[in-house]
Amino acid sequence: MNLKLTALLGFVFLLSSSFTGTIPKGDELEINLKKMNFIGEVDERYQSINIEMCEVVGGDFWIPYDLVDTAKVKSGGFAALKRSIPPVNLYDNKLRTLASALGPMYVRVSGTWANTTYFQDNDESKLKAAPEGYENVLTRAEWKGVIDFCKATDSKLVTSFAISNGMRDEDGNWTPAQIEPLINYTKTIGGEIAAAEMFNEPSHAGHGGAPEGYDGNTYAKDFEAFKSYVxxxxxxxxxxxPGSTGEGGIISGQSLSTDSIFTAHPKPEFEIFTYHYYGWVSKRCMGNRTPESALDSDWLSKTELGLEYYENARNKYVPGAPIWLTETAETACGGNPWAATYVDCFRYLEQLGRLAKKDVKVVMHNTLCASEYALLEQDTHEPRPNYWAALLWNKLMGEKVYDAGLNDDGIDVFAHNLKGQKDGFAVLIVNPGASEKTVVIPSNAEQYLLTANGENLQTKSVKLNGEVLKLTSDESLPTIKGEKIKASEIQIPAYSILFLSFNKI
Structure with a gap:
C-alpha cells in the first residue's frame, strides 16, 4: 500500500517494551464438540500471501527501522523512509521450502508498483529506464521466476496490471498494450494467472499511477475494455x-470511492469482490500505535470493522459474490517494528479466525519476505513468529468453519474441522490477556501451545509446547508435533495461543 504522507518530521522510534504480570486463575469454560454449529466454508487456499511487484522487479521499498536516518527524514521526507532493494530470488531453496509448507495457497504479485510496470517482452538485458508512461520494468526472467515459484510451491497466481499512461492510446483510452504480451508469455512457459484485479487499489488512484483526474467514469470505461479483452x-x-482500501473510516486518503466505481456506467461486475485492510499506518507514516495496544480487544476486532464497509458494498452492488481480502498486514507502510515479533501473532490469528466466521473466503497476507510485516526476514528468510503461527494454522485448521459456542471477555475461540479429516475438530484458543484461563476439554486431544521465548512479547523467538521453534542445521523445517493430553481441565497461560486437535467427536 502506498500512502504518500509527507508530514514526517515527528517520526517516532520504537521504545523497547515488554508485557509482564501475575497470572491469576480465571473462570472455567467448556468445549462441547457435539454442539458446535456449522457456519460455512473457506477456500482451500484461505491463508495466502502477497509478494509485492516491487520485490519481483527491485525498487524502493520500506527501509528497516534500524536503518532509518532521522536527519534524512527531516530533510528528505517520505523518500527517506524507503531504500532500494534488489529483485527477490524466487529460486532460493530456503524461500521455496518455507513457502511450500504453507500451501496450497494463492500468491498475489501486485502492489502500487504494478500500476506503472512495463513488461519487457524480450530476452535482452533489462532496460535501465522504463518507457514513457511507465515507471518500472518487469523482465521475462523475473516473471518466469514468479511462474516457476508458483509451480514449485503449489500456488495459484493472482496479480494486477498497469493502469498508467503507457497503457493508453492517444485519446487516453485503455488498451491491452501490456496485458497481451504478459499473458502470451505466461502461456508459452506453461504458466497460468488464476485471477486478477484490473489494478491495485483504485481507492488510491490519485497517487497510484493512474492518469490525472481519474474518476469512477474513467474506471468504468477502462473496466469495460479490460473485461472485453479478458x-x-x-x-x-x-x-x-475493486480491491480498494481504508473506507468506512479505517484510514483516510481515498481519491476514488467504491460508490463512485459502482454507480458509474457501465457498472463493473466482478466475479469475486475484493478489498484490502490495514488497521492503521505504521510509525513510518506517523502512526501512533504502541506495542501495548497490540493486544487491545478493539484492535484485535478491528478487522471486522474493516470488513463491514466492504461487505455492505458487496451486498449492495454485487450480492452473492464471494469476498476475498487480497492484501492485509499489521499496519500499512511496512508495519510497525513489533509486526516482526511474537506480539503480532495474536492479531494475525485473530484476523484469520474472525474473517473465516464472517464468510471471507481468502485472506492474503502482505508480505512473504519484505519489511517488518513479512512472515520471513527479508535478507535471511529466517521464519518470524507469524510464520510459525501461519504454519500451525495451515497444519490444523480445515475449510469448514464452526461456532465454538464459547463467550468470554478474556479469550477468543475459533473452531474448524481438523484439516484432512471428516470427523475431527481443530480448536484455536487465543489468550491475549495477563490472566491464565481454564478450559474443560471433553476428550483426548493433542495440544500445540505457542508462547514467547521469555517474558518479553516483542521477541522473534517463540516456543511450541515449551521447545524453541527454529530451522534445523540444514535449514529444513522441524517436525511439528502435538502433545497428547487427556480429557480434563487445562490451563491456557497468559499471552499464549493454543491449538487443539480432536481426531473424533
Missing amino acids: DVAIPEMKILG
Whole structure:
C-alpha cells in the first residue's frame, strides 16, 4: 500500500517494551464438540500471501527501522523512509521450502508498483529506464521466476496490471498494450494467472499511477475494455475487484470511492469482490500505535470493522459474490517494528479466525519476505513468529468453519474441522490477556501451545509446547508435533495461543 504522507518530521522510534504480570486463575469454560454449529466454508487456499511487484522487479521499498536516518527524514521526507532493494530470488531453496509448507495457497504479485510496470517482452538485458508512461520494468526472467515459484510451491497466481499512461492510446483510452504480451508469455512457459484485479487499489488512484483526474467514469470505461479483452484472450482468469482500501473510516486518503466505481456506467461486475485492510499506518507514516495496544480487544476486532464497509458494498452492488481480502498486514507502510515479533501473532490469528466466521473466503497476507510485516526476514528468510503461527494454522485448521459456542471477555475461540479429516475438530484458543484461563476439554486431544521465548512479547523467538521453534542445521523445517493430553481441565497461560486437535467427536 502506498500512502504518500509527507508530514514526517515527528517520526517516532520504537521504545523497547515488554508485557509482564501475575497470572491469576480465571473462570472455567467448556468445549462441547457435539454442539458446535456449522457456519460455512473457506477456500482451500484461505491463508495466502502477497509478494509485492516491487520485490519481483527491485525498487524502493520500506527501509528497516534500524536503518532509518532521522536527519534524512527531516530533510528528505517520505523518500527517506524507503531504500532500494534488489529483485527477490524466487529460486532460493530456503524461500521455496518455507513457502511450500504453507500451501496450497494463492500468491498475489501486485502492489502500487504494478500500476506503472512495463513488461519487457524480450530476452535482452533489462532496460535501465522504463518507457514513457511507465515507471518500472518487469523482465521475462523475473516473471518466469514468479511462474516457476508458483509451480514449485503449489500456488495459484493472482496479480494486477498497469493502469498508467503507457497503457493508453492517444485519446487516453485503455488498451491491452501490456496485458497481451504478459499473458502470451505466461502461456508459452506453461504458466497460468488464476485471477486478477484490473489494478491495485483504485481507492488510491490519485497517487497510484493512474492518469490525472481519474474518476469512477474513467474506471468504468477502462473496466469495460479490460473485461472485453479478458473474456476473449483469457476467459479462464477470474476477474476480481475493486480491491480498494481504508473506507468506512479505517484510514483516510481515498481519491476514488467504491460508490463512485459502482454507480458509474457501465457498472463493473466482478466475479469475486475484493478489498484490502490495514488497521492503521505504521510509525513510518506517523502512526501512533504502541506495542501495548497490540493486544487491545478493539484492535484485535478491528478487522471486522474493516470488513463491514466492504461487505455492505458487496451486498449492495454485487450480492452473492464471494469476498476475498487480497492484501492485509499489521499496519500499512511496512508495519510497525513489533509486526516482526511474537506480539503480532495474536492479531494475525485473530484476523484469520474472525474473517473465516464472517464468510471471507481468502485472506492474503502482505508480505512473504519484505519489511517488518513479512512472515520471513527479508535478507535471511529466517521464519518470524507469524510464520510459525501461519504454519500451525495451515497444519490444523480445515475449510469448514464452526461456532465454538464459547463467550468470554478474556479469550477468543475459533473452531474448524481438523484439516484432512471428516470427523475431527481443530480448536484455536487465543489468550491475549495477563490472566491464565481454564478450559474443560471433553476428550483426548493433542495440544500445540505457542508462547514467547521469555517474558518479553516483542521477541522473534517463540516456543511450541515449551521447545524453541527454529530451522534445523540444514535449514529444513522441524517436525511439528502435538502433545497428547487427556480429557480434563487445562490451563491456557497468559499471552499464549493454543491449538487443539480432536481426531473424533
